[in-house]
Amino acid sequence: MTTAPPETVHAREREPEHGDPVGWSFLRSRRWIGYYAMLLVFAVACVLLADWQFDRRAEARAEIARIDANYGAPAVPLGDELPTLDSYDDGVQKWRTVEVTGEYLGDTFLARNRPGPEGVGVALIQPLLTESGDVFFVDRGWAPVGADGTTPDQIPVPAEGEVTVEARLRASEPEVPGRSTVGQTVGSIDLPELAQLADAEDSSYIAAYGMLVAEAPAGDHGVLPAPPERDEGPHLSYALQWYVFIVIAVSGVVYAARQEYRNLNAGSSEVDRQDRRREERRRRRGPTDADEEDAILDG
Incomplete structure (x- = not known):
């Protein structure tokens, strides 16, 4: 009985040596x-x-x-839009215009660190005592800070007596950690805190306040905000870019695999056929600008 040489028995089990075709x-x-x-x-x-x-x-x-x-919708009575002091849905009621009649109370609160047309300033927050006896806070515009860097040199004075106000609804702001109340200045338009400062905790609207649109009779007020921008931003292009990055990464892996295949299978019939096909395509296409430039430089 003839025994096959060991190298023949284990031919399929050995690791390919350098230069041996290994496929994929x-x-x-x-x-x-x-x-x-x-x-x-x-x-x-x-x-x-x-x-x-x-x-x-x-x-x-x-x-x-x-x-x-x-x-741009017509104004509706405040009581119809906000039937209770804590009712407000920012996803539905933001920017809605309400109309309310009442009398401004004496204290003007200053919400500091507000950007404006002249740099950093304050928002003028005025409590309005409505005809129903509740307190509704009105943002009466922006004012620049004075020499002390915290309060305006002159605070606009609202109209005295009964006034009818149109204002756009905005949500109460959260308390900002580290920003404390100092005198008339507050860290944010936090309505529960403002209600406490105005000594009207049980009768104040604590979910929404109004940004002044118009009032009659008119009093002094700060700079009113411009209409909000209707811009969805570059989010769609950014999202598509992330998918492009995936395509680039997959293409890089495929390219690396092809290059390693060629290196490991150099001299095999398959690689030779690929080289001949690539050379044939290059011949039919003719020399590129880069090839002509290389030829000139070599010459």
Whole structure:
């Protein structure tokens, strides 16, 4: 009985030596499995970031829809829009115009650190005692700070006596940590805090305040804000860019695999056929500008 040489018995089990054609088997190696894992993690991260941009775009489009529906709508009585002192839905009622009649109370609160046309200033927050006996806070515009850097040199004085106010609804702002109340200045338009400062905790609107649009009779007020911008921003392009990054990463991995295949299978019939096809395509296409420039430089 003839025994086959050991090298013949184990021919399929040995590792290919340098220069031996190995096909695509290297794609099952531990190193390439690591590449796949990194590509998967990168792709998942890109998808999550793209979804985040899509969510931000949806929020911007919802804000534009609110502006279109509410900003130019006719004024309605405050009591109809806000039937209770704590009722307000920012997703539906933001920018709606309300009308209310009452009398401004004496204290003007200054919400500091507000950007304006002349730099940093304050928002003028005036409590309005309505005909129903409740207190509604009105933002009467922006004023620049004076030499002391905290309060205006002159605070606009509202009209005395009965006044009819039109204002656009905005949500109460949260308390800002680290910003304390000093005198008339407050860290934010936090309505529960303003109600406490105005000694009207049980009779104040604490969910929404109004940004002044017009009043009769008119009094002095600060700079009123410009209409909000109807711009959804670049979120859609940013989201699509994250998907482009995935395509680029996959293309890079495919290119790296092809290059490694060529290196490991150099001299094989398959690689030779690919080289001949590539050379034939190049011949039919003719020399490129880069080839002509290289020829000139070589000459």
